[in-house]
Every structure is written in structure tokens, then in C-alpha cells.
Amino acid sequence: MNRETHLEADHVVDLVHGLLEEPLRSELADHIARCESCAEVVRLRSAELELARSEAPAAVHRLPAPLRRRWPRYATWTGAAAAVLAMVLLWQFGASEPIEYRLPVANVLEPLRSDTGDIARLEAALAHYEAKRYTQAASTLQGSEFAKPMEALRRIYLASALTHADDPVGAIDVLASLDLAAIPEPWRGHGLCVSYVAYVHGDRNDDAAALLPQLTQREDRIGDIAREWARQR
Numbered sequence: 001m002n003r004e005t006h007l008e009a010d011h012v013v014d015l016v017h018g019l020l021e022e023p024l025r026s027e028l029a030d031h032i033a034r035c036e037s038c039a040e041v042v043r044l045r046s047a048e049l050e051l052a053r054s055e056a057p058a059a060v061h062r063l064p065a066p067l068r069r070r071w072p073r074y075a076t077w078t079g080a081a082a083a084v085l086a087m088v089l090l091w092q093f094g095a096s097e098p099i100e101y102r103l104p105v106a107n108v109l110e111p112l113r114s115d116t117g118d119i120a121r122l123e124a125a126l127a128h129y130e131a132k133r134y135t136q137a138a139s140t141l142q143g144s145e146f147a148k149p150m151e152a153l154r155r156i157y158l159a160s161a162l163t164h165a166d167d168p169v170g171a172i173d174v175l176a177s178l179d180l181a182a183i184p185e186p187w188r189g190h191g192l193c194v195s196y197v198a199y200v201h202g203d204r205n206d207d208a209a210a211l212l213p214q215l216t217q218r219e220d221r222i223g224d225i226a227r228e229w230a231r232q233r
């Protein structure tokens with residue numbers, strides 16, 4: 001989509017129904033983040049949909065129908081500016097349905113650069129991770145441990161890569177070897193998010209439910225993401 005072009009009506013309808021797919025959804029989210037008039041249109045449509053759903057399910061059908069005649073599994077976009085903001089934050093942070101959590105890769109290694117020779121291997125792994133080559137990222141991180149300061153990072157990235165590579169059970173094993181409470185922020189929070197997503201994908205629903213309140217209480221972006229996860233449960 002051309003950045004100078006505002007959102008098309010059909011796209012707005014699909015967006016509030018949660019029916020748009022990547023990369024279009026991210027492009028539109030970027031535009032909404034910058035364009036107050038499109039954000040307002042999306043807010044209005046979201047509020048309309050939410051109101052219709054709360055009044056009577058039948059009333060939803062009076063609203064413009066999405067292009068694809070299919071309802072989302074979750075009622076995302078439950079109206080109002082807060083929801084729009086939360087979704088834009090989520091998109092920018094990389095979370096989406098199905099639940100996933102992408103670790104940051106920018107500026108991660110700078111503070112560690114003088115530390116050890118392991119940095120090259122972590123750098124290679126992060127390049128795979130950034131390009132969503134999760135199997136290669138995981139195999140680069142598997143095996144030998146790193147020197148002390150980076151070992152926790154190695155395990156958190158490895159667990160995240162394994163989850164994305166559809167091995168949540170392997171990820172849960174890796175995380176079990178990690179004392180997240182002893183890890184400084186923000187990595188403790190990232191580690192908890194990776195754990196939550198691994199539990200969800202590994203069908204460990206009790207563990208996921210037990211962990212979520214720790215995340216939803218946070219006042220940072222992780223808290224925003226976790227509150228969205230809680231809404232979707």
C-alpha cells in the first residue's frame with residue numbers, strides 16, 4: 001500500500017473483523033499509527049461492531065460485511081481507542097494470532113560485545129532469528145553453553161526459536177533449566193513471555209494460566225501484550 005493513500009473502506013471492515021493477513025495488516029497498522037484520520041475511522045468501525053455485538057448478535061449483520069465471509073475465532077477489536085492502540089502496539093512488537101512472541105534483535109549484543117568469543121555465534125543465531133529461519137537459529141544455539149553473561153540469553157532465544165519452529169516441548173525443557181527470577185529485566189520479562197507462548201503451544205494450559213497474571217500486572221509493553229493475551233483466552 002502506498003503510504004500516501006488512506007485505508008480503503010473494505011480494508012477497514014476486514015481489519016476490525018480481524019481478517020487481514022500479513023504483510024497487509026502490518027502495512028495498515030503502520031499507516032494507522034501515523035494517520036489520525038484513518039485511526040479515527042478504524043475506531044468508529046470498531047465501536048460500531050462492538051456495540052452491535054453487545055446489543056444483539058443479529059445486529060452485526062446490518063454492518064458492512066467483511067470481504068471474506070468468515071468470523072474470526074476471537075473477538076479482536078472490541079472497540080475504542082485503547083483497543084486500537086493495543087493492537088498497533090502488538091503489531092509493532094510482532095505478536096499476532098496465533099499467539100506468538102518475537103524477541104527483540106536490535107541493539108541486543110552491543111553491551112556484551114567486549115565480553116567473549118561466543119558473540120559471533122549469538123550474532124549468527126540472531127540473524128537467523130530475525131529472518132524467521134527458526135530451525136537454523138535453534139541449531140546454531142543448541143549444544144555447547146555460552147560464557148556466563150550470555151548463557152541466559154542463549155536459552156531464551158533458543159526457547160523462542162524452538163517454539164516458532166513448532167517444538168514447544170523442547171522450548172519448555174530449555175526454559176525449565178533457567179531461573180527466570182534471577183535474570184535482570186528486560187530479559188526476565190522476555191523469558192516469561194517466551195514461557196507463556198511455549199505453554200500455550202505445548203498445551204500446558206494450567207501452567208499458561210498460572211503464569212499470565214505475572215505478565216498482565218506489568219506497566220510496560222509486555223503488560224500490554226499480556227493483557228491482550230488474557231482477553232483472548
Ligand SMILES: [Zn+2]
Nearest residue numbers: 006007035038
Ligand atoms: Zn490515512
